[in-house]
Amino acid sequence: MGRKYLIYYAIAHAEFRFPELQSISELFGFQVSLPDSEEDRDPTRPFMIVELDEDRHARLLAQRCILVKAIYELLGEGVTYEQLHASTKSNKSIWDKYQQNSFRFEVTAVNHTIPSERKVKIMEDFEYMEFQGPITLADASVVLTYFEEYPIKHTLRKRTEGDGDFDRAFFGRLIEEGACRSLKHKFDVKQRVYYGNTTMDAEISLLMANQALAAPGKLIYDPYCGTGSMLFTSAFFGAMVFGSDIDGRQMRGKNLNPPGIFQSADQYGVLNRILDCCTFDITRNPFRTGGILDAIVSDPPYGVRAGAKRLGRAKERPVPRAPLETYENTTSYVRKPYELGDLTADLVLLARYLLRPGGRLVWFLPTASEEYQDVDIPVCEGMELVANSEQNFGKWGRRLITMRKSTNCPEYPPPSFDPAYRMAELGDQATAPSGHRGFREKYFAGFKKIGDSSN
Secondary structure (H helix, E strand, C coil): CCEEEEEEECCCCHHHHHHHHHHHHHHHCCCCECCCCCCCCCCCCCEEEEEECCHHHHHHHHHHCCCEEEEEEEEEEECCHHHHHHHHHHCHHHHHHHCCCCEEEEEEEECCCCCHHHHHHHHHCCHHHCCCCCECCCCCCEEEEEEEECCCCCCCCCCCCCCCCCCEEEEEEEEEECCCCCHHHHCCHHHCCCCCCCCCCHHHHHHHHHHCCCCCCCEEEECCCCCCHHHHHHHHCCCEEEEEECCHHHHHCCCCCCCHHHHHHHHCCCHHHEEEEEECCHHHCCCCCCCCEEEEEECCCCCCCCCCEEEEECCCCCCCCCCCCCCCCCCCEEEEECCHHHHHHHHHHHHHHHEEEEEEEEEEEEEECCCCCHHHCCCCCCEEEEEEEEEECCCEEEEEEEEEECCCCCCCCCCCCCHHHHHHHHHHHHCCCCCCCCHHHHHHCCCCCCCCCCC
């Protein structure tokens, strides 16, 4: 059995915690055991106890996970003060080897403020640990932290009201503070030299890079890259990245030289990892071989701020009436709407072709909350679902979908992006009603049900 560690989480994007934790452990090749009980796995709580084999694994998680504030070696826990001390004493074999080290003691709480006089009393109550090393506030080799977890306060009250009525208490030795929390400020869109109206939130784009297992030696592609948010974060973690978009103006910017997307890449010090950004319709892409990408990461357009488009003929050519009869190609190509249900199905089929075995597809799927079902996610032979996490906005939400190409699947042909191919590969899923099909119309109709005339 592994050793127990306490993860202290930021209160943000709770649904994304487990997928990120499991993705980073897979990236670095170790196992993380999650709690068994639903209460201990509750993503709305700020703490979670996991099992790891060694401190090094805890450090790797803290250094890479966006949502982790800090990780501690668990020394004691309990729902009462007495229970916590009994737990700590039973773990003496873990902490007695640090008794001669320099140390400092921290006392804190979540959703509460512990009065100063009680903080002193709490520290004195741990005197049985008999630490003999010097107390050092700046560079202590051992940081011991006591936490109290209180319920969220929904009414105005004094910060110290209800002191001592905690739900649970924890005691641990600090392993590592979360190193990536500051990256959400580094990649803050407001600080970026170039961005657009569809630019992805910094914290979300960092989470997507983690789900894509971005790392040195990886090749990652964004087929709807816009102003490049997903490219920058994946490149920051060491991957080589490539982007495309049907609208080159998003990537270039107006009268910018060099293009805006390259200016932002230079701002983040990742310009040398941007292979290129090209303008083309993904349904008429230039790829001539598959199995070349480690990950595809993207936020496809769904028609709220910018609609999805694909190339098509302004007027379809007539079918020849005789085998040798031809027609002059006088019909021009125009941009036509690309229905979200068709786009998502095509994206999965394209990923199956372009990804290497084990490669990941990470993308956002917007859905109407009341209509969504798990079967709405297009799944085909050769692609398996890894994670499905919702960012809820009320009547609608967007789901971060992570899929993986099977490691033992055959080579697949490039998709043809037509209804017949979708039907052959996805069956009824290709045309079935879903929480995302017709999303744009549902969004601007306020997600009203048919016959609902209420405001």
